[in-house]
Amino acid sequence: MQYSLGIDLGGSHIAAALVDEEGRLLFKKTRQTDISGGVKGVAADIGLLGQSLLKNLDHNKRASVEHVGVGVPGPIHPETRKIISAPNLGWEDVDLFSELVPYFPNQEIHIVNDATCAAWAEYKFGALQDYPNSMLLTLGTGLGGGLIYRGQVFDGGNSYGFEPGHTILVADGELCSCGRRGCLEAYVSVKALRREADKALKQYPDSLLLRDKSLDASMPYTIRELFAAAAAGDPAAKYSVDLYVHYLAIGIASFVVILQPEIIALGGGISHQGTEFYTGLQEAVARHLLAGARQPVPPVIPAKLGNDAGIVGAAISR
Ligand SMILES: [Zn+2]
Numbered sequence: 001m002q003y004s005l006g007i008d009l010g011g012s013h014i015a016a017a018l019v020d021e022e023g024r025l026l027f028k029k030t031r032q033t034d035i036s037g038g039v040k041g042v043a044a045d046i047g048l049l050g051q052s053l054l055k056n057l058d059h060n061k062r063a064s065v066e067h068v069g070v071g072v073p074g075p076i077h078p079e080t081r082k083i084i085s086a087p088n089l090g091w092e093d094v095d096l097f098s099e100l101v102p103y104f105p106n107q108e109i110h111i112v113n114d115a116t117c118a119a120w121a122e123y124k125f126g127a128l129q130d131y132p133n134s135m136l137l138t139l140g141t142g143l144g145g146g147l148i149y150r151g152q153v154f155d156g157g158n159s160y161g162f163e164p165g166h167t168i169l170v171a172d173g174e175l176c177s178c179g180r181r182g183c184l185e186a187y188v189s190v191k192a193l194r195r196e197a198d199k200a201l202k203q204y205p206d207s208l209l210l211r212d213k214s215l216d217a218s219m220p221y222t223i224r225e226l227f228a229a230a231a232a233g234d235p236a237a238k239y240s241v242d243l244y245v246h247y248l249a250i251g252i253a254s255f256v257v258i259l260q261p262e263i264i265a266l267g268g269g270i271s272h273q274g275t276e277f278y279t280g281l282q283e284a285v286a287r288h289l290l291a292g293a294r295q296p297v298p299p300v301i302p303a304k305l306g307n308d309a310g311i312v313g314a315a316i317s318r
Contacts, residue, residue, distance in 0.1 A: 003057065004067040005050050005107070006315025008114060009033065009042070011073060011088030011141075015307070016049045018057070018065070019315035023125035025308060027056045039094050046070065047103025068107045069314035071114035072096065075160045081111055084160075087177065088141075110317055113161055117313025118267060118305075119146020120153050124316060126304035127265035135261040136303060137164060137252070140268035142177060143185040147259065153317075165189075169251060187247040190223060190270065197226055197240035204236035227273060244270075245277070249284030256298060257290050267303035278302070 003026065007016040010033060017028035029049055034041060054062050074086030081097040097111050119128070119136040128134040132151035138144040143165030147154040155161040165185035166178050173182030174192070186192055201207055208229040209221040221229075229237035252264060282300050289295045305312060 003061065003065050004069065004315040005053060005065060005104075006311040006313070007046055007050060007068065007070045008117070008310035008314060009046065009070055009072050009089075010114070010310075014042075014046060014049060015311055016046070016053055017308075017311050017315075018053055019312055023121065023305075023312050023316070025311065027053050028308075028311070029053060033089070035089050035091075039091065039096055039099055042089070043096060043099035043103070047100060051103060063106070066107055067110065067315070067318070068100070068104045069110045069112055069117070069317045070096065070100070071112050071117035071310045071314040071317075073114050075163075076111050076113060083111065110314075112314055112317040113146075113155070114310050114314075115144035116146045116153050116155060116161065117317055118144075118303075118309035119148060119313070120317055121305055121309040121313035122265055122267070122303050123148045123151075123153075125312060126309065127301055128263060131262045133260070133262050135164075135255065135259065135264045137264065137266050138268035138303075139188060139248075139266055139270035141190055143188050143251075144268075147261075149259075164251070164255060167251070167254065169247060184247070184251040188244060188251065192247075193223065193226065193240060193244050193270070194220070196243050197221075197236060200236035200239045204234075207236040208232060208234040209237055223270060227277075231274075231276070245281050245284055249281055250288050252281075252285050252300065253288035256285065261298050263298050264300045265303040266300065267306070267309060271302055273302075 001020050003018045003020055006019045012033055013030050014033050015030040018026040072083055072086055073088045075084045077084055083091055083094045083096055085092045097109055100109050115138060122128040122136050128148055134148045136146050145164040147162045166183045168182045169184045169187055170182040174186040175181055176183035176186040226237050230241035278300055282297055286297045
């Protein structure tokens with residue numbers, strides 16, 4: 001069995017594992033991301049983590065690991081291989097590739113966008129398998145995603161690639177993490193969900209979300225509690241979740257009109273919802289399609305690989 005090393009560099013954690021040809025993980029390890037030492041410090045952390053994983057293999061197997069893939073939260077310049085910007089790491093124009101070379105002298109190193117990694121992993125081994133024209137959207141701190149087009153990752157003709165979260169939903173709308181206004185991400189991120197729920201809570205002081213929280217105001221409700229309260233019929237929670245689904249559905253409908261994917265998978269923290277969420281979302285998407293009910297709606301389903309999608313995708317990206 002041939003192994004590759006997959007590393008997922010996130011704003012809070014670095015996760016790494018050896019990955020086999022079937023997308024199975026071996027010896028996964030994680031550590032906190034520490035950006036205080038700059039790119040050299042992060043490269044050292046990645047390098048040592050990767051080396052410690054390689055040491056688990058016997059000499060022959062270790063020598064056969066030819067590929068190290070690192071998924072990073074930002075666009076990568078296709079020629080210089082530099083990370084153009086990674087706001088979660090406070091990086092701009094950073095050459096992680098060159099810093100990693102001394103740690104992996106016998107391997108080929110690839111720096112890849114993390115959302116692209118996740119989409120590729122879902123296509124090869126997860127929810128998008130058998131759908132050569134499909135899409136992954138990750139719902140979390142931001143809205144990321146990847147597009148599979150004719151069985152390949154579509155990353156556009158330039159280095160910025162596929163950024164579904166930064167399409168404009170509302171002209172001059174809410175401020176987005178990218179500095180512009182009205183992006184889809186500014187309406188379907190965790191922050192957006194909280195913003196709308198907090199607004200609604202002002203009108204519903206009896207909400208389930210505020211109960212038992214009075215003793216410690218610094219402990220806000222979790223997103224899981226918000227969805228549970230909405231399912232239980234809590235008006236403030238239901239209002240904000242319904243609004244979230246409404247915005248997400250409009251965003252997805254626009255992607256469907258342009259790209260006509262065969263299927264759309266949702267990953268990320270907010271995607272862990274029951275059938276009702278997915279049915280409601282799909283119905284809302286149908287209402288916003290160009291040809292309305294006459295147009296087939298691609299199934300919207302949960303992604304399969306969870307947090308490991310980034311590692312698997314990095315390991316198999318070339
Ligand atoms: Zn934006």
